[in-house]
Amino acid sequence: MDVTTIFAGVVLLLAIVLLISVIKIVPQGREYTVERFGKYTKTLSPGIGFLTPFVERVGRRMNMMEQVLDVPTQEVITKDNAMVKVDAIVFIQVMNASAGAYRVENLPYAITQLCMTNLRTVVGSMELDEVLFQRDSINTRLLTVIDAATEPWGVKVNRIEIKDLTPPVDITNAMARQMKAEREKRAIITEAEGEKQSAIARAEGAKQAAILQAEGRKEAAFRDAEAREREAQAEAKATAMVSEAIARGDVNAINYFIAQKYVEAFAELARSPQQRTVIVPAEMGALVGTIAGIGEMVGLAKNQSSGTAPTPPVRPAPPRRPAGGAVPPSA
Incomplete structure (x- = not known):
């Protein structure tokens, strides 16, 4: 090479x-x-x-993407001296790279510590009941404080959520007993309300039934009165007809009227369950004579309709009445 x-x-x-x-x-x-x-x-x-x-x-x-930081669990003393364990999660996003790089050392650790301190401050200023039932209020307050504190670092805090709240064991047991008592109270109230509605419904039903019964009695009384009125009209008409017949000299008409009343009274006397012996207040011959008069009227009417002369009726002999005037009632 x-x-x-x-x-x-x-x-x-x-x-x-x-x-x-x-x-x-x-x-x-x-x-x-x-x-x-x-x-x-x-x-x-x-x-x-x-x-x-x-x-x-x-x-x-x-x-520059949104990041999720976990806030470690810590024990916090509330305003009413109750110890609770609290942890949370925070969602952040770096908006200014240079500020996040050069204005704070170890940005995630700094934000985590900031969340822990503010979480203790916010929860410590509230009572236990407020901490347990106002998580949204805690989240809002934390978000406002931490977002303002991280703005110089070029970081935007989007959300903070309380992940878990753990009260002491004795507080948890007391809350369970309170919840049970409250549910029993609501059950008793609901049962009483149901009984009240049932009683109202029964009373309303009884009222409607009484109204309907009264309406029925009213209608029945009206119809009874109407029937008596018609009966009285018929009786008056019959009486007028008999009076006209008597005025014309027809004695059989008055015999018919008397015989009808006589038979009705005698029938009522015979039907009495307490009657063992019937006392005839008048002679039976009068009744038989009255019946014979009725027969004459009927025969006269037939002869007038057929155009033949009337024949004198044969009057039956009156029955013999035993001594004492008592006859046994008919079966």
């Missing part, structure tokens, strides 16, 4: 090193800071960039 070949190889190697030091390719989501003799001069954005050989170099390679 001669000197010329060695020299050519050295020149080629220097050319490759020079090319590598001059041309820089920045991937997407990254930014490189450029230093000239150790001083920041510019920032290379994603793509290809060129540096001055032997004068400029890449200082810091910054991640």
